[in-house]
Amino acid sequence: MVRILPMAASSSLHLSSLLHYSSPSDPIQRPPHPLSPPSRHRRIKTSKSTRMEGYNITACTGNMAQASTAVTEENALEWVKKDNRRMLHVVYRVGDLDKTIKFYTECLGMKLLRKRDIPEERYTNAFLGYGPEDSHFVVELTYNYGVDKYDIGAGFGHFGVAVEDVYKTVDLIKAKGGTVTREPGPVKGGKTVIAFIEDPDGYKFELLERGPTPEPLCQVMLRVGDLDRSIEFYEKAFGMELLRKRDNPDYKYTIAMMGYGPEDKNAVLELTYNYDVKEYDKGNAYAQIAIGTDDVYKTAEAIKLHGGKITREPGPLPGISTKIAACVDPDGWKTVFVDNIDFVKELE
Ligand SMILES: C[C@@H](O)C(=O)SC[C@H](NC(=O)CC[C@H](N)C(=O)O)C(=O)NCC(=O)O
Numbered sequence: 539m540v541r542i543l544p545m546a547a548s549s550s551l552h553l554s555s556l557l558h559y560s561s562p563s564d565p566i567q568r569p570p571h572p573l574s575p576p577s578r579h580r581r582i583k584t585s586k587s588t589r590m591e592g593y594n595i596t597a598c599t600g601n602m603a604q605a606s607t608a609v610t611e612e613n614a615l616e617w618v619k620k621d622n623r624r625m626l627h628v629v630y631r632v633g634d635l636d637k638t639i640k641f642y643t644e645c646l647g648m649k650l651l652r653k654r655d656i657p658e659e660r661y662t663n664a665f666l667g668y669g670p671e672d673s674h675f676v677v678e679l680t681y682n683y684g685v686d687k688y689d690i691g692a693g694f695g696h697f698g699v700a701v702e703d704v705y706k707t708v709d710l711i712k713a714k715g716g717t718v719t720r721e722p723g724p725v726k727g728g729k730t731v732i733a734f735i736e737d738p739d740g741y742k743f744e745l746l747e748r749g750p751t752p753e754p755l756c757q758v759m760l761r762v763g764d765l766d767r768s769i770e771f772y773e774k775a776f777g778m779e780l781l782r783k784r785d786n787p788d789y790k791y792t793i794a795m796m797g798y799g800p801e802d803k804n805a806v807l808e809l810t811y812n813y814d815v816k817e818y819d820k821g822n823a824y825a826q827i828a829i830g831t832d833d834v835y836k837t838a839e840a841i842k843l844h845g846g847k848i849t850r851e852p853g854p855l856p857g858i859s860t861k862i863a864a865c866v867d868p869d870g871w872k873t874v875f876v877d878n879i880d881f882v883k884e885l886e
Pocket of ligand 1: 726812
């Protein structure tokens with residue numbers, strides 16, 4: 539068994555999760571958006587037509603600087619809400635790609651969408667999900683050669699999968715030898731029928747009983763230390779909506795569903811605050827979510843304006859031309875924004 543140190547994991551993350559973005563550079567005048575974005579964002583824009591005036595405030599001084607900053611912040615907020623955003627995929631590391639692919643396809647009903655091996659960087663990616671990547675939220679598994687075990691930590695919660703019959707799904711998973719950590723039944727303090735299972739690496743999947751849905755892979759649950767701070771960040775810096783907030787005092791937690799459209803049609807980020815828990819160990823297994831944007835440069839500016847920390851300045855990846863920007867939220871959870879046009883070209 540080989541364990542990797544958090545730092546090693548973090549550097550392999552940069553390579554393995556970013557280098558797969560490769561496509562020709564962004565044209566000056568963009569063609570119509572080829573994605574099928576969520577209902578909220580159907581407007582087609584060009585890079586030039588959305589460019590914001592007064593974005594650079596570094597030349598301003600004194601009161602002027604304050605006035606300019608205020609306007610800029612307003613514009614930034616407006617722009618992130620109008621941007622064509624969608625959760626594209628969630629990236630995490632696994633110790634045995636074939637075992638995980640077998641589990642996700644046979645037990646969870648996902649399809650293997652694509653696989654790519656990067657021998658020079660010693661990793662392989664596999665993309666799996668319930669529909670094509672140009673219109674569905676999917677998982678991006680990373681296998682780093684020779685690394686068969688990771689620490690999932692305590693901050694990562696689970697991935698949510700909507701199924702029509704949780705009991706039947708659990709029976710199937712048991713028959714296939716899968717691990718069920720919470721038997722089917724109504725969620726404590728609520729009515730939704732849920733169950734929890736574990737994949738071969740110990741990542742938890744919550745099965746949620748719902749009617750037919752276009753987006754069965756429906757949640758990424760992360761624990762946060764200050765829910766209001768997180769809600770404000772994801773609203774203002776990321777342009778997400780607070781879709782639902784529910785306090786469960788009997789079980790001492792509050793959840794907030796954040797996303798780019800209604801929960802029944804779009805994958806969402808489920809932020810969980812456990813009373814009095816301010817910090818979590820993040821381990822080295824879970825990596826990040828990727829979100830599509832029409833402009834990584836403005837995305838990064840808006841994140842900075844709202845107190846986010848940019849961990850990779852916006853721009854094309856070296857050697858290839860897909861434009862990305864990366865940041866961490868107030869708890870240190872990472873997100874990569876990917877240029878929408880470049881992302882679609884990658885899939886061609
Ligand atoms: C339907 C939707 O509201 C849920 O499924 S919430 C699931 C619920 N979440 C939590 O308890 C979060 C707090 C917990 N302390 C944590 O940090 O994970 C849950 O997991 N319920 C368990 C159950 O058995 O019902």
